[in-house]
Amino acid sequence: MTGPLAGLRVVDFGQYVAGPLTAVLLADQGADVIHVDPPGGPRMAGVADAFLNRGKRRAILDLKRPGDLAAARRLAASADVVIENFRPGVLTRLGLDLDAIRQQHPALITCSLPGFGADDPRARLRGYEGVIAAATANCEPRPGEEPVGWDWERPAYSALPLASSFAAYLAGVSIVMALIARRRTGRGQRVEVPLFDAMFTLIGHSGAYVNERGLRPPRPIHGRGAGAFRCLDGRYVQFDTSSARHLSWFARAAGLLGRLDPELLDLTSNARPEVNERLHAALRAEFLTRTAAEWEEIGNAAGAAIGFVRTPAEWIGTEHARRTHAVAPVTDPELGAIWCTGLPVALSEFPDPPLRPRRLAGADTDAVLAELDGEPARPAPGPGSAPSAGSEPEVALSQPLSGIRVLDLGLALAGPTCGRILAEFGASVLKIGSPAAGVGGYLNRGKESLLLDLGTLAGQEVYWRLVEHADVVLENFSPGTAGRLTIGSDEVLARRPDLVYTSISCYGLGGPWTGWRGWERQGQAVTGIMERTELPSVLGPYNIVDIGTGILGAFATALALYHRQSTGRGQLASASLVQSATYHQALFMFDFPGYRPGEPRGYFALGESPLQRYYRAADRWFFLAARPEDIPALAAVTRQPELARRTGAALEAALDDAFAADTAQALVARLADAGVAAHVIVPIADLMTDAVVRARGLSVSQDVAGVGSCTMPGVSPRLSDTPALAGHPPRRPGEDARQVLASVGLADRLDALERGWVVRATDLPAAWP
Template sequence: MSGVFAGIRVVDFGHHVAGPLAALLLADNGADVVHVDRPGALDPPGGGAGDQWPDAYLNRGKRRITLDLRDPADRDVARRLAGRADVVIENFRPGVLDRYGLGWTDLDRPALVYCSLPGFPADDPRAGVAGWEGVVAAATGNCRVRSGQAPPGWDPSRPTYSAIPMASNFAAFAAAYAIVAALVGRHRTGLGERIEVPLYSAMFEAIGGAGAYPVARGLTTERPLAGNGSGGYRCADGRYVQFNPIGASTRFLRWFLDAAGAGGWAADGLTDRARMDREPHLARLLRDRLAALFLTRPAQAWEDLAASAGVPLVRTRTTVEWLTDPHARESGQVVQLADPVLGPLWMPGAAVGVEGVPAALSPRHLPDADRAAVLRSLVDGVEEPAGTGAAELPFAGTRVVDLTQILAGPTAGRLLGELGADVTKINSPQRKVGAHGFVNRGKRTVLLDVESPRGQDVLWRLLDGADVLLQNFPRRTAERYGLSWAHVRARRPDLVYVSVSCYGYGGAWESRRGYETQAQAASGIMCRAGGDGPPRVLGPYNLLDYGTGVLAAFAAALGLYRRATTGAGAHAHTSLTQAATHHQGVHLVGADRRPATEPSGPYALGTGPAHRFHRAADGWLFVAAPGDPPDLDFGSAPAAEWVAKLRAAGIAAHEVVGLAELMADPAVRARGLAVTQRSEEAGEVVMPGIAIGLTRTPARLGAPVRRPGADGPAVLAAGGYGDRDIEDLARGWVLQTAGLPSGWDDF
């Protein structure tokens, strides 16, 4: 195998989505992955042609062997496989593999990285409940229509079901990041790690800033995304565009109106944010005028105009249209592989890229196709890595400079900090810093003008002592600032440079601007959320912003692993649309040829009578029965009562839990999935905690972040600047040290 992980051996005991997807992310980067299938894994009635499609995606690039863990001989083979692996991945319910002698303690290998992805944590009373997506969605409030996206007359108490396996995907993304981080740490210490990323815990990464709030204020009501005229608009051809001119100013709105010949609207106050905030009728007038304007041209014409103007707007596409889109193909976000059963097949490409290191993509093998080769390999010896033998967080001593804005990039920086990195967050002066209190937790914060020559001098001094740079400038903007990979590599060839974008690198769209909503619209997610109606933003949580943040942390970890093993730096990158593509992976693979059978639209309640939401006497619950649906009158008793009865009968079920209730749950607090910190600005604040569990050295929460910019003088002083230098930079508007913006206003 070639790739960053060439020589790394992985045993994948995973099934369904989470475990196989985590292993896939490693295989795509060169790891030798052996996937262990249960007997009859693709046989009818549970298999057949219908299950070939996701299998072709989730198990590509892996060797395969079929083992019955109930059989002593096969169990011995499994133990021997795990005994020579660097990484073991499994997503059974807690304790299942322990019963077969395949648990972390049974294998007794200090250098082994062992990753479990159960539905619920091992110490949770629900550990024995099957973690179906609908069950976890009900348990984490991931079943609401997003604010502002409901159909007319919508019952706000009604849940909605999405076929996107969000909990499994987040768990897989986070697990892949944690595994690579553990391998980086093992290279230094010689010690492996036991990792647990339950699907339930992983959903707290998806919740993100939606679950963050000052205690004195309480959890705020979700607001529709409507600033500066943001939203979806119908065009002359009946298609839709998604337009989001958000940001620190109304510049995108002004650019768009000028390009559309409507610049005169500024005279009516429609580009004056302060005035629109004071006079709500102007915001309504802007939306009405935009709605009429978009009806004058086809959707593609508006997309082309916006691309020329540098404005975040995209034509809304279906999943099939994204799969066949030239940009998706040219950028490698979708690729074609020759499947042994289905033939040439389009599917998601690599979720992250490392420049100069091609992804190791190859078609799947069928179950048990590699039995003979895998058995022959068991005679090879195992050389355990040497190291210090001192347990510590994987990124201890790693210094990160984080230039990213909004949610995705800062999330990556926060995750690196949770596994030991020292992160310095740089934002622009004189601007609001969104979601600061949560996404920048554990970082030192500086407000520095990196566009100015003097600001760049400061930045380069910080980079001279850094190991990682995170940035999410549009590609041409990074080049204009002198901060592209080519510029940085010329001075620091050993630096790990991580780029986060909307549409990915390569292809015609690589310099276009966009946000969560543009990526949802371009990739087909909005059409899936809309069903038979108009496209809608899938909610209630930002699955792409935070999903991309986890993938960006994975990309950074890849770069750090490459640096640790070769001494070379790396340009690693990912994007919102790459996250969107993999979130839909099990449905997107072959979507241009296979019939769409998954439920869609806000009225969806599940995949069938035995797997859906039901209304009880006092609310809703999700039921996932293994066979025929239970013939029960759910309206005759409260949801909690039904859940207790169903679980006693061996049926997975969970009542729908609201976000406010979830964040205040004592059990959630006890597991560190919701945490309270004291902000110097807002007093006690609540936010999601840490989803990744480590056994040797637990991940660290990090200190509460101070007001944006509050650490500027200390950071510069540590970099060798004297008091007079710092005062001079502040007077020159290069460094902001006074009148600091709020870090909690938007929660």
């Protein structure tokens, strides 16, 4: 076993997706994970099990049998981390009270991932993906990406389990943060990341607004010619002009200069809608002259951001996916040699982590029970994990990263999201931006800010002074930029081998596309997510790839910091948009002879089956999440006894008719009383002002200087002893220049640095855009 988590025991009682996925994240980083199934095997069997239980030992225990329940208690007590994703209270009612076990073994870390938190009125509701999607408005296209003539009242169902995935990513981060805290205090704690709560981290800036203005409607992302274009071979590319100069680079490489009306390529003129429409028309004609693969090569060779819209199978077959470990081969005991989702992060100290195939359900039951019989009982109440050697326990540690200093050079969404999450876990984060610009708002919450020109020698002098005092440097510059400025990982780690350097990019490190540029759209396009919409177009109202990569960047950073605690060594940690996008699709990302993906696809999909589907009530849509054994309850709620005799399309049609006669809220309430999960669709504006959401801190308001009261998502993970906190309101970019320079002995240089436009400390941008 190798990896930063080698030597740790994790017991995984999880079923379906969120719990097992969290455990996979830890298993792939070296933890010894024991997955416990009920009699009959996992609740999500089939091909997905080959990924969800990869690298774990597996036991079957029946918690309704006294002997097996006693073994489960002993197994939990022997662990460093226990994971479960039952509804609140279910595991305790079965006799496995993790809180009680942790009281006897204070070093234990427990992690719960229910659909809804214990203090949420919906705690008893089964948190199926469609239920959480309806509850968090994650069920519509992005404006400008919808099918022609789209009915905006209609929901769209995606098979990607985003609520479970984001909960697992945040749980992975939180568990490693709790391990970092345990190294400092000797104490474990309780971690909770409900699926509903996790969605607020994904919502991110989409739910952030100045209260006086209200929530701004989302805008299409097709400025300056950006979008999906059909090519000569009938395939599509996704062209991105988030950086306007990429259009100019592409035009030069494509031979458009002198052929197109100059106004179309003028970066001031084509910002106007009417010119942009003409530019799109010209580009549609141009892209039809070459194949999608040819355009991808031409555009990326020019430095533009353009991605060929591939299928998941085509992505698995690329050299780049394989060399970056975004996908990986394993030999499965049932399926044979397969390719599946690989790793979501990379650590330079562990460049080629061996991924182990799954064991079949129950394969290790006897061995695990024999180990328990041979292990001495862990003493109670002494801690099972002492603080770092040579240090005393920190009795009053407030947050896991208290005392850790981070330089956040992040741009756009993924990098700043990573920095904000590190701040939420207690790090002192300094956001460094260019004097000519400055990203404000929700992304900079909890951070100090300095506007510094890193392209000047004077700016680099300041940078290196800051590096001397830092623990982490975080950046997501365009590929090669940090190296050209000589401030990248090679230079930083040569000077500070004990520092963690976190790099976030579109395509990751080590493959032939590493030098290519890209954003959310390219991450979705090349990995198969965009192809799932069948248009193709950007999937989802939220930035699933950018925000996911920000969280996984924090996971990589936490792993590197945990490893540094025991070794004193820093390293290069990295995450990428394509690795995150691959991980989002892990339940369907397979390649082996005979594999045929069968999940629902396209914007017109409403669900998985008649029992797991969106339905239109008399006034609005809601999601029904019923089980086959719930059909008698459905018949009673709808007063349609013949439902029990119907299946397939006939059942769907009958439910359609029955539900259309009543209001959605009344139906959902009656279904809940009958023990059937369902949820109305909640618009994002209503969600951010919902009383339960506000009371639970998932939507918070802060007074931002010069702007007034602003609403934004709160913090999703809950840690019982060293909590994650929202931090202070966003400050104006550059506001902290004087104190930052003073902290590294450069207070007397501020005026000269400002005169030379190296530092910007006056006439600052607004704190909220």
